[in-house]
Amino acid sequence: MNYAIILSGGTGTRLGLDIPKQYFEVNNRPIIREVIETLEQSDAVDGIVIVATLEWQDYVREQILVSEKFLGFALPGENRQLSIYNGLCKLREIANSE
Numbered sequence: 826m827n828y829a830i831i832l833s834g835g836t837g838t839r840l841g842l843d844i845p846k847q848y849f850e851v852n853n854r855p856i857i858r859e860v861i862e863t864l865e866q867s868d869a870v871d872g873i874v875i876v877a878t879l880e881w882q883d884y885v886r887e888q889i890l891v892s893e894k895f896l897g898f899a900l901p902g903e904n905r906q907l908s909i910y911n912g913l914c915k916l917r918e919i920a921n922s923e
Contacts, residue, residue, distance in 0.1 A: 826871045829864045830912035833857055833877040833885065834901025848884065858888040865894055872896045874915045876908045 833847045840846050847857045864870045873894045877885050882898050889895055899915035901908040 827869055828872045828874065828896075828916055829870045830899075830909065830916070831857070831860055831864070831873060831875045832901075832905065832908050832912070833875055833881070834908050845881070848881065855888055857885060858890075861889055861892070861895075865892055870894060872916075872919075874899055874912050874919075876901050876912045 833845070835845050835847065840849075842849055847860070848855050850856075851859075861873070861875075864873050871894065873892070874896050875885055876899045878901060885898075896919050897915060899908075899911040902911050
């Protein structure tokens with residue numbers, strides 16, 4: 826089984842945006858939706874965990890138009906490495922519950 830972890834917990838401050846860059850729209854589509862749909866269509870990906878803050882999780886859910894692969898959310902850490910770790914812990918939690 827192959828899993829993808831989408832790191833969506835950043836703030837976008839380096840780009841000077843009012844919102845995190847992953848939620849910025851390009852051609853009237855949020856970047857996060859493009860990422861989710863690409864992974865959803867990939868035969869190489871069996872499941873997806875999304876690392877996102879609580880305040881953005883409802884918005885992300887709205888971007889998941891159809892998903893058989895979305896497994897759940899993990900909260901971001903204080904840095905990228907801890908966000909990855911939290912995503913991996915979520916995958917372990919899911920695997921242990923099956």
